[in-house]
Amino acid sequence: MTAPTIFKTESAQCSEHGQYLNQLTESFVGDHFWQGCPRCQFDAVHSPDDATHKPAAAVRDSRRLNAALIASDIPLRFRKATLDSYETTASPAHQSVALRQCREYAQGFEANWNVGRSMMLLGGLGTGKTHLACAIAQHVIREFRAVARYTSALSIIRDVKSTFAKDAELTETQIYEGLTKPDLLIVDEVGVQNGSDFERQVLFETINGRYESLQPTIVISNLNILAIRKYLGDRVVDRLSDNGGPAVLFNWASARGDA
Incomplete structure (x- = not known):
C-alpha cells in the first residue's frame, strides 16, 4: 500500500514552537497541502476548548482519510470516480441496473463484510467496470472507514513470482497474507493473462485465502460468466x-470506442 508522496520539505518557523520541518503532501484529489507545525496540531486536537479542538480534529480526520484513500492504490485516472459520477447514457436500462447493484453493494458493505460477500464485474472493454469498482472502494473507505486496496491480477502474479528470487524481500506467504488483510480487495484485469496453471493457482490462493477469512473480494474481468468460470475454475x-x-454484467458497447 502506498503512503502519501512528500513533494517538498523545507524549514519553517512557528511563533510558538520554533523551527520545524514543513512538508508539502500529496492530496488524493484536489490541491496538495502543507502539513504545518505538528506541535500546534497536537495541542489543538487535545485542547479542552471546543472552538479549538473541533476544527483541529476535523483536519486530523481529513488527513487520515486522505492517507487511507492513497493507500488503497486506486489509479490516478479513477481517483475522481464515484457512484454519482458514473454515466448511464450509453445503455441506460442496462447501465442503471449495474449502477444500482454496485450502489447496493457499497451501501450495504457492513453486512457484506460480516459474511464475506464478494462480487464480480464482468463484461466488455470500456464499459465502466473499473470506475464502479473504484467508486465502491472510495465509498467504503469514506463511509465505513474500511481498508480497501486496488490491484491487478498481473501485479499479484508478479509479486508472487518475485518471491522466487534468492534476494527476495518478501516470502510467498507474506504476499498472500498482505492480500488477505484489506477489508475489501479489488482484483482487476482477471483473464488477460496466459491462463497457465501457475496463474490460476495464484489467483485461487488469493481469493480462497480471503474467502476463508470472510474478506470480500471484487473481481473485474472482460470475460463473461461462462468464460470466467472456465478461466478461474468452479x-x-x-x-x-x-x-x-x-x-x-456489463453487456453494452465500449464508451472508448474499443473493438
Whole structure:
C-alpha cells in the first residue's frame, strides 16, 4: 500500500514552537497541502476548548482519510470516480441496473463484510467496470472507514513470482497474507493473462485465502460468466458467488470506442 508522496520539505518557523520541518503532501484529489507545525496540531486536537479542538480534529480526520484513500492504490485516472459520477447514457436500462447493484453493494458493505460477500464485474472493454469498482472502494473507505486496496491480477502474479528470487524481500506467504488483510480487495484485469496453471493457482490462493477469512473480494474481468468460470475454475467462482455474491454484467458497447 502506498503512503502519501512528500513533494517538498523545507524549514519553517512557528511563533510558538520554533523551527520545524514543513512538508508539502500529496492530496488524493484536489490541491496538495502543507502539513504545518505538528506541535500546534497536537495541542489543538487535545485542547479542552471546543472552538479549538473541533476544527483541529476535523483536519486530523481529513488527513487520515486522505492517507487511507492513497493507500488503497486506486489509479490516478479513477481517483475522481464515484457512484454519482458514473454515466448511464450509453445503455441506460442496462447501465442503471449495474449502477444500482454496485450502489447496493457499497451501501450495504457492513453486512457484506460480516459474511464475506464478494462480487464480480464482468463484461466488455470500456464499459465502466473499473470506475464502479473504484467508486465502491472510495465509498467504503469514506463511509465505513474500511481498508480497501486496488490491484491487478498481473501485479499479484508478479509479486508472487518475485518471491522466487534468492534476494527476495518478501516470502510467498507474506504476499498472500498482505492480500488477505484489506477489508475489501479489488482484483482487476482477471483473464488477460496466459491462463497457465501457475496463474490460476495464484489467483485461487488469493481469493480462497480471503474467502476463508470472510474478506470480500471484487473481481473485474472482460470475460463473461461462462468464460470466467472456465478461466478461474468452479471452486473460485463458487467462492465469489457465495452468500449471494452478485455477478454484475456489463453487456453494452465500449464508451472508448474499443473493438
